[in-house]
Amino acid sequence: MEDYIINVGKVEEWQxxxxxxxxxxxxxxxxxxLVGGGTVVxxxxQGDGTxxxxxxFTNLEDFEAYRRNVYKYL
Structure with a gap:
């Protein structure tokens, strides 16, 4: 399974x-x-496109901690 990539800049914008x-x-x-065995990255x-x-994250516990941290600031 391919990695799922989360663009943190978009997450911050949505926040x-x-x-x-x-x-x-x-x-x-x-x-x-993650449930399917993949990795979330x-x-x-950057401003120059790189x-x-x-x-x-490779497990649900670590990912859920990140998710809760994102929602904490809403």
Missing amino acids: MIRDIPSLDETFQRAKRV LERV SYRFDE
């Missing part, structure tokens, strides 16, 4: 504008990938 449906959809997709895109991966 600022309180776009909860977009956050919910992203996290539901990520959870399905956090990626940040991106770098800075974290990844």
Whole structure:
């Protein structure tokens, strides 16, 4: 199964504008990938278009902690 990549810049944008449906959809997709044995990767895109991966999740417990942290600021 392919990695599911979450663009952290988009997550931060959705937090600022309180776009909860977009956050919910992203996290539901990520959870399905984890349940299927895949990896969820956090990626940040630079201003010049390059991106770098800075974290990844391979289990639901760690991912749920990240998800709760995102929703905590809404």
